[in-house]
Amino acid sequence: MANYLVIGGGSGFGKAIAKDLLSNHxxxxxxxxxxxxxxxTHMQRLNVLDEELTMELPQVLDGLVYAVxxxxxxxxxxxxPEDFLKDYSLQVLGAIKVLQRALPxxxxxxxxxxxxxSSVAGKKGYGFHSVVSTHKAALEGLVRSLAAEFAPRIRFNCIAPGLSETPLASRLLDSPEKKEKxxxxxxxxxxxxxxxxxxLCRFLLSEEASWITGQCIALDGGESTLGI
Ligand SMILES: NC(=O)c1ccc[n+]([C@@H]2O[C@H](COP(=O)([O-])OP(=O)(O)OC[C@H]3O[C@@H](n4cnc5c(N)ncnc54)[C@H](OP(=O)(O)O)[C@@H]3O)[C@@H](O)[C@H]2O)c1
Structure with a gap:
């Protein structure tokens, strides 16, 4: 049984990942x-915007998922600029603080x-996405850099989803017509x-993905690469 830490386990992707992993780990x-x-196995409240993160961790941690x-x-x-800073604190600095705490x-x-x-908007340009694109691109850079710095000991990857049905996207999908469109x-x-x-997350955490690091994997039905 591996020990996994899921940050943001109360909702959306984090919740689905935590519940999925819980069947075997x-x-x-x-x-x-x-x-x-x-x-x-263990739950705790965490606000990644707190200056000092107080987190209980297992002695040995086999995987960490940052789904905030x-x-x-x-x-x-x-x-x-404050909007940019606020989102940077959540998406990038929050991940950095959690990772530094969990590294040992x-x-x-x-x-x-x-x-x-990350997001499909980490690489592809969409109007009205300047804040999210800026920070997802930063996160992708962080992943590549950490993958290099910690190879061959720790693997770092990110998932870049397209629009997916979670509470976060509910505003964009709150009617059958919008969903269909x-x-x-x-x-x-x-x-x-x-x-x-x-x-995808379960696979990336597993031994089966032991030769995959420094990657940002698109999970978007082809939206970021297909011209159709
Ligand atoms: N859903 C999509 O269409 C989509 C597309 C592209 C990328 N993504 C990315 O996928 C990731 C997961 O998103 P999701 O769709 O699963 O969204 P979600 O359902 O809203 O989940 C986001 C999680 O972040 C947590 N969170 C927010 N602020 C926090 C804070 N200050 N401290 C600690 N946790 C905090 C939330 O907890 P509370 O609810 O308790 O505040 C929630 O558990 C995000 O990075 C998002 O940008 C999602």
Whole structure:
């Protein structure tokens, strides 16, 4: 049984991943405002915006998933420097603080693996995405750099989802018509699911992915690469 830490286990991808891993492994899950509606091996409240993170961790940590984030969409002229800073603190600095805290326990594992969440907007340009694109691109850079710095001991990868059905995306998918419209824009004619993310995440954490590091894997029905 491996020990996994899931940050953001109360909702969306983090919740699906934590529940999926829990069937075979020990899962330390953190929540912020949304209480967990399942019982992991260990649960704790964590606000990654706190200056000092107090987290209980297992002695040996085999994997860490950072599934915290936001989709702060808006016109560039209306996005203040404070908006950029706030989102940077959540998506990038939060991940950095969690990783620095967890590194000693990750180093004690035989096959440690870290998975972070970027977005289809980390590489592809979309209007009104300047805040989220800036920080997802930063996160992708962080993943590549850490993968190099910690090879061959710790693997770092990220998943870049397209629009997926989680509470975060509910505003964009709050009617059957909107859902259908969004699905029709995708080459695979559907939006993503938490299950898509948990399957890929479980693989990236496992021994089977032991030759994959420094990658940002698109999970978007082909949206970022296919011209159809
Ligand atoms: N869903 C999509 O369409 C989509 C597309 C591209 C990328 N992504 C990325 O995928 C990742 C997961 O998103 P999701 O769709 O699963 O969203 P979600 O359901 O809203 O989950 C986000 C998680 O982040 C937690 N969180 C927010 N602020 C926090 C803080 N200050 N401290 C600790 N935890 C905090 C939330 O906890 P509380 O709810 O308790 O506040 C929640 O558990 C994000 O990085 C997102 O940018 C999602």
């Amino acid at each position: 020990n899962v330390w899950a953190t929540y912020h405002t949304t209480q967990l509606d399942f019982t992991p 984030g936001n989709i702060p969409l808006g016109g560039f002229h209306r996005s203040s 326990a990750l180093k004690r594992s035989e096959n440690p693996s870290v998975v972070l969440f 969004m699905a029709q824009r995708n080459p695979m004619k559907r939006i993503g699911s938490s299950k898509d993310a948990s399957s």
